[in-house]
Amino acid sequence: xxxxxxxxxxxxxxxxxxxxxxxxxxxxxxxxxxxxxxxxxxxxxxxxxxxxxxxxxxxxxxxxxxxxxxxxxxxxxxxxxxxxxxxxxxxxxxxxxxxxxxxxxxxxxxxxxx
Amino acid sequence: xxxxxxxxxxxxxxxxxxxxxxxxxxxxxxxxxxxxxxxxxxxxxxxxxxxxxxxxxxxxxxxxxxxxxxxxxxxxxxxxxxxxxxxxxxxxxxxxxxxxxxxxxxxxxxxxxxxxxxxxxxxxxxxxxxxxxxxxxxxxxxxxxxxxxxxxxxxxxxxxxxxxxxxxxxxxxxxxxxxxxxxxxxxxxxxxxxxxxxxxxxxxxxxxxxxxxxxxxxxxxxxxxxxxxxxxxxxxxxxxxxxxxxxxxxxxxxxxxxxxxxxxxxxxxxxxxxxxxxxxxxxxxxxxxxxxxxxxxxxxxxxxxxxxxxxxxxxxxxxxxxxxxxxxxxxxxxxxxxxxxxxxxxxxxxxxxxxxxxxxxxxxxxxxxxxxxxxxxxxxxxxxxxxxxxxxxxxxxxxxxxxxxxxxxxxxxxxxxxxxxxxxxxx
Numbered sequence: 001x002x003x004x005x006x007x008x009x010x011x012x013x014x015x016x017x018x019x020x021x022x023x024x025x026x027x028x029x030x031x032x033x034x035x036x037x038x039x040x041x042x043x044x045x046x047x048x049x050x051x052x053x054x055x056x057x058x059x060x061x062x063x064x065x066x067x068x069x070x071x072x073x074x075x076x077x078x079x080x081x082x083x084x085x086x087x088x089x090x091x092x093x094x095x096x097x098x099x100x101x102x103x104x105x106x107x108x109x110x111x112x113x114x
Numbered sequence: 115x116x117x118x119x120x121x122x123x124x125x126x127x128x129x130x131x132x133x134x135x136x137x138x139x140x141x142x143x144x145x146x147x148x149x150x151x152x153x154x155x156x157x158x159x160x161x162x163x164x165x166x167x168x169x170x171x172x173x174x175x176x177x178x179x180x181x182x183x184x185x186x187x188x189x190x191x192x193x194x195x196x197x198x199x200x201x202x203x204x205x206x207x208x209x210x211x212x213x214x215x216x217x218x219x220x221x222x223x224x225x226x227x228x229x230x231x232x233x234x235x236x237x238x239x240x241x242x243x244x245x246x247x248x249x250x251x252x253x254x255x256x257x258x259x260x261x262x263x264x265x266x267x268x269x270x271x272x273x274x275x276x277x278x279x280x281x282x283x284x285x286x287x288x289x290x291x292x293x294x295x296x297x298x299x300x301x302x303x304x305x306x307x308x309x310x311x312x313x314x315x316x317x318x319x320x321x322x323x324x325x326x327x328x329x330x331x332x333x334x335x336x337x338x339x340x341x342x343x344x345x346x347x348x349x350x351x352x353x354x355x356x357x358x359x360x361x362x363x364x365x366x367x368x369x370x371x372x373x374x375x376x377x378x379x380x381x382x383x384x385x386x387x388x389x390x391x392x393x394x395x396x397x398x399x400x401x402x403x404x405x406x407x408x409x410x411x412x413x414x415x416x417x418x419x420x421x422x423x424x425x426x427x428x429x430x431x432x433x434x435x436x437x438x439x440x441x442x443x444x445x446x447x448x449x450x451x452x453x454x455x456x457x458x459x460x461x462x463x464x465x466x467x468x469x470x471x472x473x474x475x476x477x478x479x480x481x482x483x484x485x486x487x488x489x490x491x492x493x494x495x496x497x498x499x500x501x502x503x504x505x506x507x508x509x510x511x512x513x514x515x516x517x518x519x520x521x522x523x524x525x526x527x528x529x530x531x532x533x534x535x536x537x538x539x540x541x
Contacts, residue, residue, distance in 0.1 A: 012518060015520040015521060015522075016429055016433065016518060016519070016520055016521055016524075017429055017432055017433060017521065018436075018521065023432065027425060027428070027429065029260060029263070030424075030425050030428075031425060034425060056467070056469070059467050060422065060423055062496075063421075063423040063425075063426050063465075063517060063518075064423055064425045064426060066496075066517055066518040067423075067425060067426045067429055067517070067518040068425075069518075110256075111252050111253065111256050112252075
C-alpha cells in the first residue's frame with residue numbers, strides 16, 4: 001500500500017480548496033512549520049517513553065498530512081499511532097525517523113514546485 | 115600542520131575541502147580546482163574555524179586523515195555553532211573506511227561521502243558537489259521567501275491591532291459622550307419642567323425612567339462593545355504572538371540538507387481508502403431537527419467548526435466561507451461548549467480526538483444544554499474510528515465527513531443538513 005502513496009499528492013488540496021495557488025502555498029508552509037514542531041514533540045515524547053503523547057501528536061500531524069496530501073507521511077503517522085498503542089518503542093523510533101525523512105521529501109517537493 | 119590555508123583556488127570560495135595532509139588529497143583537489151571556480155583547499159589549523167565562519171561555504175568536504183578525525187572536527191564545528199548557515203557536508207575517505215563513512219551518512223551526520231583513495235570516480239565527485247550547491251541554494255531561497263512572508267504578516271497584524279485599539283477608543287468615547295448628553299438633556303428637561311410646566315411628567319417619573327431604562331441600557335451597551343473589542347484585540351494579539359513564536363524554516367545548527375535514515379522493513383499496513391466502510395455507519399439523515407420549534411430568523415447559516423488542528427480547521431473554514439456560510443471556530447470540545455452557550459449555531463462540524471474534551475463527550479454535553487439539544491452535529495473522522503463513531507451516533511450525529519475529504523463531499527453533507535431547515539423557514 002505504501003508504494004502507491006505519494007510524497008505530495010497535489011490533487012488532495014486541489015479537490016478540497018480549489019486552485020487558489022496562494023492559499024495552497026500558505027497551507028503547505030503551515031504544514032512544514034507544524035511538522036517541524038510536531039516532530040520535535042514526538043522525539044521528546046519518545047525519549048520520555050510517553051506513548052500516549054506520541055499517539056496524540058501523531059494523530060494531530062496525521063490530520064494535516066492527509067489534508068495537504070502528504071500521503072507517505074500520513075501513512076507513517078498512522079503506523080506510529082498503532083505502534084504507540086502497542087508501546088513498541090523500537091518501531092516508534094524507526095517511524096519517527098521515517099516521518100522526519102518523509103517531511104523533508106515534502107519540503108523538497110514544495111521547493112521544486114516553484 | 116601548516117599555519118595558513120593553502121593558496122589553492124578561489125579567494126571567496128563556496129566549495130571548500132578541509133585537509134590535514136594535502137599530498138593525499140591532491141587528486142581530488144585538482145579535479146575540483148579545474149572544474150569549480152569557487153573552490154579552495156583549506157589546511158586544518160587554528161584559524162580554519164574562524165575562516166569557515168567568515169566565508170560560510172555552501173559545500174564543505176572533510177578530507178582529514180581518518181574518518182574519525184573528520185567526524186570529530188565536524189561535530190566540534192556544529193556543537194560550537196560555527197556552522198549555523200545552510201550547507202552541504204561531504205566526507206572523503208579511503209576505500210577501507212568507506213563502510214564507516216557510509217554509516218555516518220545513513221545516520222544523517224554527513225549529507226554524502228566519496229572515496230578518494232583510490233580515486234576511481236572523478237565525475238561522481240563533481241556530481242556530488244554540484245548537487246550540494248543546487249540543493250543548498252534552493253533551500254536558502256525558500257528560507258528567505260519565508261522570512262519575508264512572516265515579516266509581512268507580522269506587520270499586517272500590528273497594523274490591524276493598532277486600528278482595533280483606535281476603533282475601540284473611538285467607540286468608547288462616543289458612547290461616553292452620548293451618555294453624558296442624554297444625562298444632561300434629562301437634567302435640563304427636569305429643571306425646565308420644575309420651573310414652569312405643571313402638567314408635564316414630574317422629575318420623579320423622568321428620573322425613574324432614566325434609572326430603570328436609560329442607564330442600564332447604556333451600561334449594557336458599553337459592556338457589550340468593550341467585551342467585543344477586547345475579545346477581538348485578544349485574538350489579534352494571540353495570532354501575532356503565535357506568528358512571532360512560530361519557528362522559521364531555517365534549521366538550527368543545520369548539519370546538512372539530507373538526512374539519511376536506516377532502512378527498515380516496513381510493516382504491512384491496512385489500506386487507507388476514504389469511505390471504504392461507509393456502509394457500516396448510519397447514513398446522513400435529511401430530516402432537520404425539530405423544525406417546529408421557534409428559531410430566531412437568521413440570514414446565512416452559522417456553522418461551528420470544532421477541530422484541534424488549526425490547519426485543517428482553516429481549510430474547512432475556507433471551503434465553507436467561499437459558499438457564503440458564516441463560520442466560527444473552536445479548538446476543542448470545551449471551547450465549543452462555551453461558544454454554544456453564548457451563540458446560536460445552525461450546524462456543528464466536530465472532530466473526534468481533541469485535547470480537553472473529545473468529540474463524543476462534547477456532543478453529550480451539548481445535548482444537555484438548553485440551546486444545544488437540537489443542533490445538528492456532523493463528525494469529522496478518519497476511517498479507523500468506525501466503532502467510536504457508531505457509539506457517537508447515539509448522541510444524535512446527523513452525518514460524518516471522512517478526513518481529509520473533498521470540497522464536494524463536505525458541501526454535499528452540509529447542504530443536506532441545512533437545506534431542509536432553510537426550506538421550512540422559507541415556508
